[in-house]
Amino acid sequence: MTAPTAPALVLLHTSAAHVPVFDALRDRNHPGAVLRHLVVPELLDRARAEGPRAVAPAVLDVLAAARAGDEAGSGAGSGPVLVTCSTIGATAEALAPLLGAPVLRVDRPMAAAAVRAGARIAVLATVESTLAPTAELLAEEAGGRPVSIRTHLVDGAWERFAAGDGPGSLELVAAAADAVTGADVIVLAQVSMTGAADLVTTRIPVLSSPGEGLAEGLRQVAVP
Numbered sequence: 001m002t003a004p005t006a007p008a009l010v011l012l013h014t015s016a017a018h019v020p021v022f023d024a025l026r027d028r029n030h031p032g033a034v035l036r037h038l039v040v041p042e043l044l045d046r047a048r049a050e051g052p053r054a055v056a057p058a059v060l061d062v063l064a065a066a067r068a069g070d071e072a073g074s075g076a077g078s079g080p081v082l083v084t085c086s087t088i089g090a091t092a093e094a095l096a097p098l099l100g101a102p103v104l105r106v107d108r109p110m111a112a113a114a115v116r117a118g119a120r121i122a123v124l125a126t127v128e129s130t131l132a133p134t135a136e137l138l139a140e141e142a143g144g145r146p147v148s149i150r151t152h153l154v155d156g157a158w159e160r161f162a163a164g165d166g167p168g169s170l171e172l173v174a175a176a177a178d179a180v181t182g183a184d185v186i187v188l189a190q191v192s193m194t195g196a197a198d199l200v201t202t203r204i205p206v207l208s209s210p211g212e213g214l215a216e217g218l219r220q221v222a223v224p
Contacts, residue, residue: 007079007221008034009214010066012059012092014044014085017166018191018210022084025214033218038066044085048129052091059092063099080104082217084191086209087129090136102220106213107134110187111141114207118184122204123151124176125189126158126169134189150183152176154193161192174199177206 016039026033047055080102083092089105096103114121125131131151138149154176161169173196177186186206194208
């Protein structure tokens with residue numbers, strides 16, 4: 001008899017650069033976990049041009065096709081999907097009832113941690129389309145508690161990232177974080193910004209999403 005395939009966590013990315021980030025986290029913190037990566041850059045391209053809600057049908061098609069393949073034998077079954085793009089996270093999360101499986105936002109655990117850290121939250125992003133969804137998520141996680149959310153677009157950082165200059169992009173993000181004042185916590189709104197947390201000199205706590213987002217996704221597929 002063939003041994004059953006380990007449950008897999010499906011991750012939907014809009015950049016291939018995110019795949020090694022999550023694989024490294026898996027190897028370090030969750031050995032034995034099975035990740036299945038879907039990379040669909042055009043979802044972010046369209047969301048930036050037309051708005052996040054415009055990609056809802058395309059996101060549903062991608063996730064439904066992925067789950068159909070999993071049910072045919074890859075082992076994900078009815079498990080969750082983790083969406084790692086902050087721009088389309090809310091749109092994807094709302095599709096869970098149509099998909100018939102949980103759809104998780106990678107940035108939701110980060111947002112919950114941010115509102116616990118203090119009422120003055122600075123949000124940094126490299127694409128403008130991420131700012132509003134992140135601010136809305138923080139307000140939702142605050143649950144009616146008063147919070148002050150200030151958003152900052154890091155000029156030039158996305159262009160460097162898109163051109164393949166990841167280190168240069170992170171340097172700009174770190175410099176922007178170091179320039180923040182009057183905040184209790186700084187949120188790095190996108191997965192692509194994560195490495196900047198290691199470069200900052202500010203004493204303000206700097207939060208990123210991949211670690212806790214992945215951990216939450218794996219908890220829902222019962223992988224320790």
